Amino acid sequence: MKAEEISLLDISISVPTVPYDLGLKELKGVFDELGIYKYLTVLKGNVPVGLVYRDKVERYSSEKLIAGDIATTCCKLRNTSMKKEGLSGIFDLLPIDREPVIITDRKGTYLGVLTYDTLLHYVTHHREHMLPMMQRVHSSIGKKEYLCIFGLKNLDNFKKVFGTEKVESVQKIFIEDVKDFFEGEIMGVPEKGELWIMSSQLPAKESIKELFKEFHREYTLLFGEFQQVHIYGFCLDMSILDSEEKLYRLKDELRSRTAKIDGSVFIVHGLQPTLILHDPTKQKLITNIKKHILSDFKDIVEHVRSAPKDTWEYVLYDLFERYPYFELFYIMSEKGLQITNNIVNPKVDYFVAQGKKGSDRSEKPYFKQAFREGSFISDVYLSKATDDFCITVSERFTYEGKTYILAGDINFRQIHKLVKSFKETTV
Missing domain, CATH: 3.10.580.10 (CBS-domain)
Known part of the structure; x- marks a missing residue:
């Protein structure tokens, strides 16, 4: 050789x-x-x-x-x-x-x-212009720094319609927009068409949303008739990683997750991963669907409140027939302790971890905010029960003079079904 x-x-x-x-x-x-x-x-x-x-x-x-x-x-x-x-x-x-x-x-x-x-x-270790950045990434493992990775979805389909030259134009807009909104050490990864950014600061949620809006505003002006190119991205908290292998494995997992979600998407990974979305055609519809979910949840709470306490789990189990888009329910005491097991929708065809009585939820936002303000609906985050994205709805209620919090999870795939099934005029 x-x-x-x-x-x-x-x-x-x-x-x-x-x-x-x-x-x-x-x-x-x-x-x-x-x-x-x-x-x-x-x-x-x-x-x-x-x-x-x-x-x-x-x-x-x-x-x-x-x-x-x-x-x-x-x-x-x-x-x-x-x-x-x-x-x-x-x-x-x-x-x-x-x-x-x-x-x-x-x-x-x-x-x-x-x-x-x-x-x-x-490959990158044998390209002199990329080597310093890769070394920077690897040396940051275990430290309080953040690696943000951005890319574009569906460029292959776009290229079939508009050709290579237009692809380069879209990529140029994308690169300039990312650089406008984020500070840090930036490196392009040509093989994947991605931008990697190392920073000591966690990216602000509003900056991510503004990037999505700005890119799609410019994109629409040029290619409004072809609405299939979106930004994907994710941010890794390097302090919770302990090896290059874990870094690479996690990158693969997050890249795969973003590919399965419509529109522009950014995952902030950490101890509680969260999801930032942008799909201009569905923003109003999603807002209306959240209102619909909260309305349904008030009805669920009323059914629980009006039933004897020792039948609450049975009542919630029966309510899956009426509200099949919920994947599970559970009830917490005024101290944040779970007083029921997770009541899981029997039609769920994926693994759901069995949350148990006595689990302490007192520091969770779905407990704290509902206890303080009466109700709560979360942004999309990664559920520990299913290892999939979900939203949590919760509401405070009283029974025989004591305060309780009912919480329910909705898997992200069910949100997509609701978006498809509800029309703005009927929500």
Whole structure:
């Protein structure tokens, strides 16, 4: 191999393997034992057939399933050597930004896995103009600093309609707007079309919203008939990260989450991740839907208040028939202690953690504000019960002279259904 070339195997990671016919129970045991891995490579003999993901395995319960049944097929690439500057071509040729690539030898035998982040990490470390910023990012792990990443959604569809030159125009508007609203050390990441910003300050929510508004105002003036390009972004609190691996894994997760949400979106990650949204065509509708939710919730509270206390959980369970968009309810005492278990909608088809009686919610905004002002509806945030975005509604009520707070969670996917099903004239 020539000195200026590198083997793909050298920049791949060694992901543990499991046999194709390994049962579901044993597969879960392997994930538990290995701990940090979010996916494993499935082999049939020595040949890789795909990757099996931890979150997907946890959703299944049938003991008849085997690893091969759950495996996700992904691209394979035979190990080869290439010049360092030629590695960037992999970004264009393979969907490595969406899924890892399996590396094999000439006979198809498994060697390792190449991921977007490991490839990006290597490429950027051999570009002199990007190296200082990457070092800055890595040196900030564990410190009270923030990494903000911004990009554009749906540029591929835009390019099909308007061509490369117009794409460059949109990107120029995007870059200038980001620089206008945010201070810090800024670096472009060409392979992803992203801007990375390192700052000692958490970005202000209003600045994010103003960026969204300004970009879409300029964009609409130029391409008003094509409303599919939106900004996505997320902010990482570097102080809660302890390794580069966790940084890369979290970036992948947040980038994936933003792709699933319509309109412009920004996730502020931290101990309580929150969501900032902007979709000009739906702002009024969303405001009206929130009013509708609060009205429904007052009716739910009245049903609880008028029922004997020992039947409250049963009453709330029955109310899912009338208000199916709620995923769970629970009640707190005037001290913020949960006095019921989480009452979960029986039609929910995803995992919901079982909150228990006695859990202390006294510092949560949905308790404090409802106790102080009577009612509360949150912004979108990441629920610990479902590991998905949701909003929480809560309201204070009295029963036999004592004060209680009823809270209900609505999964973000249900908000989307409400947006689609409600018209402004009927909300």
